[in-house]
Amino acid sequence: MNHVKIIGGLLAACLLNPATLITGSESGGIDRFSSGEKPGFRQDRVVVAKQNTSLHAPDSSRFSHMMLAQGFDEPMEMAILPNLNVLIVERKGAIKLYDAGAKQTRTIAHLKVFSGIEDGLLGVAIDPDFEKNNWIYLYYGVGGDQNVSNLERYELRGDQIDMASKKVLMQVPTQRTYCCHSAGYLTFGSDGLLYLSTGDNTNAEEIEGHNPTDERPGRALSDGQGTTANTRDYRGKILRIKPEADGTYSIPEGNLFPKDGSKGFPEIYVMGCRNPFRVSVDPKNQYVYWGDVGPDTNVPAEENFLSYDEINQARKPGFFGYPYFLGNNEGFPKYDFETKKEGPKQDPLHPVNNSPNNTGIKELPPAQPAMIWYGKGPSKRWPMVGKGGASAMAGPVYYSDQYPNAKYKLPDYYNGKLFIYDWIRKWIMAVTIDETGNYAGMEPFLPHLKFVAPIDMKIAPDGAIYMLTYGTNWFAKNADAGLLRIEYSEGNRNPIADIQIDRQFGAAPMTVSLSAEKSRDYDTQDKLSFEWKIGEKKQTGTTVKHTFTKTGIYDISLTVSDQQGGTGVATTQVKVGNTPPEIVVQSSANKSFYWDNTSFDYKINVADAEDKTINNASVAASFSYLKFGKDLASALSGASHGNIKYAATEKLYASLDCKACHTMDTKSIGPALKEIAKRYAGKEGADQQLAGKIIKGGSGNWGTYAMPPHMDLPEKDARDIAGYILSLGKEQPRLPLQGNIRLTEHVGQGKEGAYVLQASYTDKGANGIEPLKSSGHVVLRNPLVQMEDFEEGSANVSIGTLNTDYVSSIWAKNGKYVSFRQIDLTRIKKIRIRIQQQGAGGLLEVKLKSHQGVAIGSLTMPAGQDKDNWKELEIPVTATAGFHDLYFTFSNPDKNKVGLFFIDWIYFEN
Structure with a gap:
């Protein structure tokens, strides 16, 4: 639902659904005054280039890419120097140099430019x-x-x-x-x-x-x-x-x-x-x-x-x-x-x-x-x-003989x-x-x-391709604005460097753990070595630690090398001087499940090392009941504006490319979402009207930049997105930072719903580091858990059919297990289980941490072939507090006996 057109030559946005077939049947080019065609017109025809038919498109694994630098502020053009250093100009006037030897970027000049409308520092060449x-x-x-x-x-x-x-x-x-x-x-x-x-x-x-x-x-x-x-x-x-x-x-x-x-x-x-x-x-x-x-x-x-x-x-x-x-x-x-x-x-x-x-x-x-x-x-x-x-x-036209x-x-x-x-x-x-x-x-x-x-x-003198990317947001410094280098290897393939970092923000002194363990090489026989450059210091090893003693923004590069001379590079940044806020939700109740006729007490605690004093009015908190729940964790990642009811819709919105033209608070190529919500506030049928614009496109209400159509977007999704946008103009109910909530909304709503308490706080920034936002949430779901929804394990899932009376279950086999992550066992006294006596029978145990961990409950199931009946049995569990990874293991002393029994669901009782 993006407004199309151009900002600084940058431009418009919308959905992309590329076709997948190569075509050679489009209109051919025209030799302007010598092809026999009239200037200004073309004859549609098939044109086939004469090529060496023995050539085939190369294996994509032979192209390795590496991020050399990132975090630019509207990069516009680059120039590659003979020594492979790269000049990069930013629209607001900065001239930056990527030093290929030092693997670092620095500003070497800044011009006084007019950067209004689409002007600024736009071009560079050597x-x-x-x-x-x-x-x-x-x-x-x-x-x-x-x-x-x-x-x-x-x-x-x-x-x-x-x-x-x-x-x-x-x-x-x-x-x-x-x-x-x-x-x-x-x-x-x-x-x-x-x-x-x-x-x-x-x-x-x-x-x-x-x-x-x-x-x-x-x-x-x-x-x-x-x-x-x-x-x-x-x-x-x-x-x-x-x-x-x-x-x-x-x-x-x-x-x-x-x-x-x-x-x-x-x-x-x-x-x-x-x-x-x-x-x-x-x-x-x-x-x-x-x-x-x-x-x-x-x-x-x-x-x-x-x-x-x-x-x-x-x-x-x-x-x-x-x-x-x-x-x-x-x-x-x-x-x-x-x-x-x-x-x-x-x-x-x-x-x-x-x-x-x-x-x-x-x-x-x-x-x-x-x-x-x-x-x-x-x-x-x-x-x-x-x-x-x-x-x-x-882009460029490539000729092999120019890179001998x-x-x-x-x-x-x-x-x-x-x-x-x-x-x-x-x-x-x-x-x-x-x-x-x-x-x-x-x-x-x-x-x-x-x-x-x-x-x-551009193509560098050594044959590598360089790509400069502008990044996600318009007129802004973007973390994903970067300089990439892409190398093709005919023989030995270059390793692919990958940096994993445990923290990127914090106060000085700040110790960071870095890992290259996810780096890889398609030539699996290669042995890799790892060199880190942190500021001016170098370290080697798959994992390293470094302590930053002063505030500032630090570039980190990782060079991964194989014994054949192939290398790959990855970069990241660490920002020292501002610690992300800490948000903790306390409760004496269970923080995984809800039951009928219960309540949830809570207290939201917010701390920030630099802000010291927290203004409670700046903490956004909400409590909602959602009718869906299975994919709630991923949906929560989209609820940046605080209305959890639209979390899944915000995630849908983010999956489109509407963000290329709309931001939450400020005008980009299109109006800010909150401005749209303000204009439509209180209007009858606003959601339907806005959904129609999303699907059909149009212009005129916000200037003449047209919003492209989204004809393939289902009407329901368009209505949901419209509702999400309109919700941004409504004052969200403020949840006190401490209280006790009676849980009643789930009654009569089925078993897929969930209660969600969410709190977020954005600090004020410190020591030249931008404001940081943190959030915390508690999700209370139905205590009835389908066994086939396990997160990790080795059991087989039996799909519901006519023969099983449409009951989906797991087949508990000897030596197998299933697990459920981070279950709060506070106040859980027993686990009810729906089980079918069909097989050799054996021992079911409930364990903590791993399938070989400490058992907190067990159930012995006798052998039998009662496939027409399901039984509900209880497993008393040892009183345990806090969140744990829970493992259900299945065993029989006779290793020749494989199939033991079937399990439909489990129910956590308080």
């Missing part, structure tokens, strides 16, 4: 001759009142940027009144030419379901014809220049317009873009590829609405259609924003820009169609791309393929381009890796 000249290039919105974005050059020596070496190559005038579309990607072609992508920088919200071509007086900032379709404007373009040694640039041969500027700015290579967010240049033929993020319109199109995202290919400079055309040159009707009437569409062979906001030529070059395009619904041409919100991006001695070069299977990816849908595809340059097919690449908002992709 000069092709970096090893000699140390030049890096940055593109950013300049801080202050001047509405410009600068392309600048600096010298990077070691890990220091010489700020005095600054050279301003060019300035791009912008507007900062309306959002959106800044693009800002930098990349070099193999010919040494520098490409800069710019967004159309046009009001994307007030388009009334059409394209942004508002020609009314005073509405110039809402007219893309004045930017992307304007030959004398730098916005909505891909610019191509040749940087010169003195900090200026020259115009290379072969751009779209003459060097004298008579028809348009000579820097323009491609025009007619909306938000060309990620660009790559084929290193062999200089074809330019980019992903262009599409609008949200109500204009009917070949597939639903004319709201396509595109993957484009430019073999020559050209005009790529926007704001007049999308996809396969499907045209927008001319919309009059004054009369609200639609007029004729333009001719893609002869597009004309008659806008009063146009300062360039009127007769534009023929419009070029996209190579791949897809909308919010399922795509008939490219079913593998899925559906929902989208953010198409173009690279240790981690990709297999020849990927030779000549283009990698594309989607920021919202979280996939990467390998696209086959045939020998004539046309699209031939696509297939998933590394589908087993779950990237969180991939925002940049």
Whole structure:
């Protein structure tokens, strides 16, 4: 239920249900003026690339991935240095360096940037001759009142940027009144030419379901014809220049317009873009590829609405259609924003820009169609791309011969393929381009890796793939924003490093236990060694301990090596200075079960080492009865807002990608959930109305960013999600921190329900560490427990059938057991059991801790074959307090006797 569109070139979100078949039957690419087809149109045809048919897709286990760094604040682009250090720019102005040797990341500079709307520090690239000249290039919105974005050059020596070496190559005038579309990607072609992508920088919200071509007086900032379709404007373009040694640039041969500027700015290579967010240049033929993020319109199109995202290919400079055309040159009707009437569409062979906001030529070059395009619904041409919100991006074109001695070069299977990816849908595809340059097919690449908002992709000199991920939340520092390295191993496979840590937050001094035991190697014969780097200190071993004596944020890296020289890396962070709150629920009653005519006394205790004094009004506590109970533990993990009745629904909501556009409290690309709840509060039929919007999508109530449809979401689930959202606007009943509650709600409700007491507290933060939240809960379930619901054991489950009178049970066999975890035995005097005398009979024992633990109760069952009768028997148990793992074991001295008896259920009695 996510609002789609674009924030800083970032973008929209929705459900993803990718198809699973590789397709090669989509429209082929077009050789712009030499293929025999008319420019702007395509003939649908099957194109098959000539490939070595002996090549097969490689085993995914030969790709190892490692998280090199994480916790970035809106990372936008990276540049890989020859020594494999990585420059990363963050939108708010930070320039960070990942040191491959030290395996640490640090901020090396911070620019004063304008980071409103979608602007900020957006692009970084290194000069092709970096090893000699140390030049890096940055593109950013300049801080202050001047509405410009600068392309600048600096010298990077070691890990220091010489700020005095600054050279301003060019300035791009912008507007900062309306959002959106800044693009800002930098990349070099193999010919040494520098490409800069710019967004159309046009009001994307007030388009009334059409394209942004508002020609009314005073509405110039809402007219893309004045930017992307304007030959004398730098916005909505891909610019191509040749940087010169003195900090200026020259115009290379072969751009779209003459060097004298008579028809348009000579820097323009491609025009007619909306938000060309990620660009790559084929290193062999200089074809330019980019992903262009599409609008949200109500204009009917070949597939639903004319709201396509595109993957484009430019073999020559050209005009790529926007704001007049999308996809396969499907045209927008001319919309009059004054009369609200639609007029004729333009001719893609002869597009004309008659806008009063146009300062360039009127007769534009023929419009070029996209190579791949897809909308919010399922795509008939490219079913593998899925559906929902989208953010198409173009990655590199890979050639094996350009990595002749690279240790981690990709297999020849990927030779000549283009990698594309989607920021919202979280996939990467390998696209086959045939020998004539046309699209031939696509297939998933590394589908087993779950990237969180991939925002940049590059191939390093050693052949490894680097992925930069933006992370879950918009406009925020995200723990899952990271730098990943992916290595392919033809022979010996690299180990996969995995860090397990017992605590990540605490006060100084703080001792942390670290384990690499879950690290693994697909070459099972390999022997692994482990090296830890904690700050500047190194340790070895599968498990280590370290004490942090000072407050601060510390990076930890683990390098796992095999005897063949293969390595894998994992990283994590420890934050010292703030201890999570402690929440304890005390009760003299049993804290596992409820019974008729009983009550539950409780006392909630909250302590925090740094806050010292706890304001009880800040402790959120609730007590509820839920009609379901079997999956309650996992559902509880979703009840962050305190209303336990919606715990399962919140978990459902979190499993969708609604969170990409909505946060709980603050506006993101879509409104905050609490704001939605506030708007709908008290309205009759609000849940049904909101559920309809979730399923059908729409726009208009919160601006013009459209919310994509969720047509596959069951109506009941949509109603549940609507109810959950609406509950956020209601004042939750506050539970006193101490009391006694009569348990009556379960009466007449069946046996699957549960009472839940939950308490949470968020501290104030301390010593530069963010506020931490802790919670505690008590779940009281029905004392009748089906034996087949055991958590661990070796007994067989007998499924209910006609022959067993539909009773599901376990078959207690000699030497077998079943267990139930963390059962409170306080006040439990006996366990009633429903058992069937069918087999050799034997001893049933109830034990603590393990199947070989201390017995607290037993029952001897005689042999027999009374399969038509079930008996209810009692097992007295030794008085025991507190929570224990409970084991039911079955035995007979005669080991030849296997089947002993059947058990249906157990009942804990107080």
